[in-house]
Amino acid sequence: MGPTARPGRFFGVYLLYCQNPRHRGRVYVGFTVNPARRVRQHNAGRKKGGAWRTSGRGPWDMVLILHGFPSAVAALRFEWAWQHPHASRRLTHVGPRLRSEASFAFHLRVLAHMLRAPPWLRLPLTLRWLRPDFRQELSPAPPPHMPIAFGPPPPQPSVPKRLTASEADSERPLDLDAKASCMLCARLLQDEEGPLCCPHPGCPLRAHIICLAEEFLREDPGQLLPLEGHCPSCKNSLLWGSLVGQCRMDTEEEEDLELEEDHWTDLLET
Amino acid sequence: MWWPLLLRTVLLMFYPEGANKKKNLPPKVPITPMPRYSIMETPVLKKELDRFGVRALPKRQMVLKLKEIFQYTHQTLESDSEPEIQSSQVLPEEPCSQDPTTETYKPSRLPAGEPPSGPDGDAPLPASQESVAASVDGSDDSFSSQSSCCAFGAALESAGEDKDDEEEEVRASQAAFRAADTAEAVRRYICSKPALYRKVLTYQPLELAELQAELKQDGIPVAMGKLLDILDAQCITFTTAAARKEKLQQKRRQPLGRKKKDQK
Numbered sequence: 001m002g003p004t005a006r007p008g009r010f011f012g013v014y015l016l017y018c019q020n021p022r023h024r025g026r027v028y029v030g031f032t033v034n035p036a037r038r039v040r041q042h043n044a045g046r047k048k049g050g051a052w053r054t055s056g057r058g059p060w061d062m063v064l065i066l067h068g069f070p071s072a073v074a075a076l077r078f079e080w081a082w083q084h085p086h087a088s089r090r091l092t093h094v095g096p097r098l099r100s101e102a103s104f105a106f107h108l109r110v111l112a113h114m115l116r117a118p119p120w121l122r123l124p125l126t127l128r129w130l131r132p133d134f135r136q137e138l139s140p141a142p143p144p145h146m147p148i149a150f151g152p153p154p155p156q157p158s159v160p161k162r163l164t165a166s167e168a169d170s171e172r173p174l175d176l177d178a179k180a181s182c183m184l185c186a187r188l189l190q191d192e193e194g195p196l197c198c199p200h201p202g203c204p205l206r207a208h209i210i211c212l213a214e215e216f217l218r219e220d221p222g223q224l225l226p227l228e229g230h231c232p233s234c235k236n237s238l239l240w241g242s243l244v245g246q247c248r249m250d251t252e253e254e255e256d257l258e259l260e261e262d263h264w265t266d267l268l269e270t
Numbered sequence: 271m272w273w274p275l276l277l278r279t280v281l282l283m284f285y286p287e288g289a290n291k292k293k294n295l296p297p298k299v300p301i302t303p304m305p306r307y308s309i310m311e312t313p314v315l316k317k318e319l320d321r322f323g324v325r326a327l328p329k330r331q332m333v334l335k336l337k338e339i340f341q342y343t344h345q346t347l348e349s350d351s352e353p354e355i356q357s358s359q360v361l362p363e364e365p366c367s368q369d370p371t372t373e374t375y376k377p378s379r380l381p382a383g384e385p386p387s388g389p390d391g392d393a394p395l396p397a398s399q400e401s402v403a404a405s406v407d408g409s410d411d412s413f414s415s416q417s418s419c420c421a422f423g424a425a426l427e428s429a430g431e432d433k434d435d436e437e438e439e440v441r442a443s444q445a446a447f448r449a450a451d452t453a454e455a456v457r458r459y460i461c462s463k464p465a466l467y468r469k470v471l472t473y474q475p476l477e478l479a480e481l482q483a484e485l486k487q488d489g490i491p492v493a494m495g496k497l498l499d500i501l502d503a504q505c506i507t508f509t510t511a512a513a514r515k516e517k518l519q520q521k522r523r524q525p526l527g528r529k530k531k532d533q534k
Contacts (some may be wrong), residue, residue: 075509090502209472225471
């Protein structure tokens with residue numbers, strides 16, 4: 001139901017930097033499911049699908065992208081808050097931009113605080129510097145479970161859903177039979193729960209989602225969402241976001257494309 | 271403040287002749303020396319305060335408050351700025367009785383639900399209670415993820431150490447306690463529903479209106495704004511898309527009926 005992330009589903013919020021000497025230092029924040037295509041659209045102008053505010057003001061560089069959002073809803077909310085920190089209820093502690101503060105630096109400052117603030121604090125995000133020469137240390141630093149990456153994002157596997165299902169079946173024919181049980185609680189694994197498997201090759205871990213979550217949350221009482229932990233079987237370190245990304249269903253990409261279009265508030269004359 | 275009203279009755283108690291006389295004559299009762307509050311033991315101080323319907327305070331504050339009350343009650347009637355005592359205005363409040371509640375901290379100065387009796391007006395107080403509760407709610411985000419005991423203590427600190435507003439402090443801490451309680455109740459509810467918890471664990475957005483209705487059915491009424499805060503503190507994504515869609519459809523259906531009425 002609704003656009004939620006799947007193994008290949010990409011939801012990202014990016015930052016554009018203007019290289020045009022006439023509009024030096026301008027910055028734009030947007031949402032995309034396909035960063036390479038999106039930046040081409042921006043540079044091509046409004047008529048080719050680029051945003052109204054960036055049209056004709058190019059060339060634009062996509063310098064960083066925050067991805068790993070588990071749903072479009074989460075990414076869009078982040079995008080809005082990053083664009084309107086003064087209006088976001090979660091960012092009242094972030095001071096407004098000083099006159100001496102460059103827009104880019106200000107956006108980084110807001111980003112740093114956002115990554116440390118609920119509700120984004122526990123999301124399985126990755127901060128990726130597409131242009132390493134723009135890279136700056138964030139202060140406050142991002143939470144430890146969020147990796148900082150460099151270079152272009154890994155190519156998305158464009159595999160239709162039936163194929164992935166059959167691939168998964170062929171890889172582990174024996175393990176998905178009805179007799180499998182959770183390694184943590186020893187009860188049977190029902191279908192609707194989609195057992196969690198350890199991504200490390202050869203690790204036999206099968207577990208209920210809730211069982212493994214409770215295991216990871218032992219160090220983090222009072223929380224509902226785990227961040228990271230160790231595989232009870234092979235002891236390797238695991239991020240909850242990567243674990244959970246494996247077992248969900250697929251939805252339309254066309255809905256996501258609509259979400260990238262200009263929002264009417266962006267088209268208002270300020 | 272309500273307790274000047276109480277003081278009028280106290281004045282009656284201390285100066286019984288004053289009640290019988292007409293306005294102009296000051297009482298001829300010698301003013302007793304002030305009891306040595308500074309060296310009194312805490313339980314004794316508590317009892318003293320209890321006579322005036324004031325709750326137990328930290329010792330230092332009890333001493334100061336008793337001294338203040340003494341000065342107030344031991345002025346001569348001419349210098350006393352209070353208007354004349356009227357017997358009809360004897361306070362219905364019984365300072366000794368306190369509503370039994372299940373909460374640890376009780377507002378012993380004002381029994382819960384007691385309507386204000388005097389013209390000094392307790393009306394400002396409920397308003398301040400709301401504003402204090404609202405201001406404390408904002409700080410609740412960071413507490414809801416801890417156990418309710420920790421949250422209570424921390425919220426108590428954050429509610430402030432204002433000497434003049436002990437009542438507000440009590441109410442603020444009560445509000446914080448209730449708020450932490452609700453957050454904990456929501457958390458427990460999610461843990462108790464495996465399908466819902468799985469949704470949360472797989473980062474699927476929860477439909478807000480639906481969740482609110484479920485919680486209400488389960489005996490946990492939560493205001494929408496409060497629920498938002500609780501979910502945000504747990505970093506749970508939510509959506510109002512379905513509810514908004516439905517509202518839109520309702521609005522589209524309604525105008526037909528309304529137009530007919532207007533054309534009268």
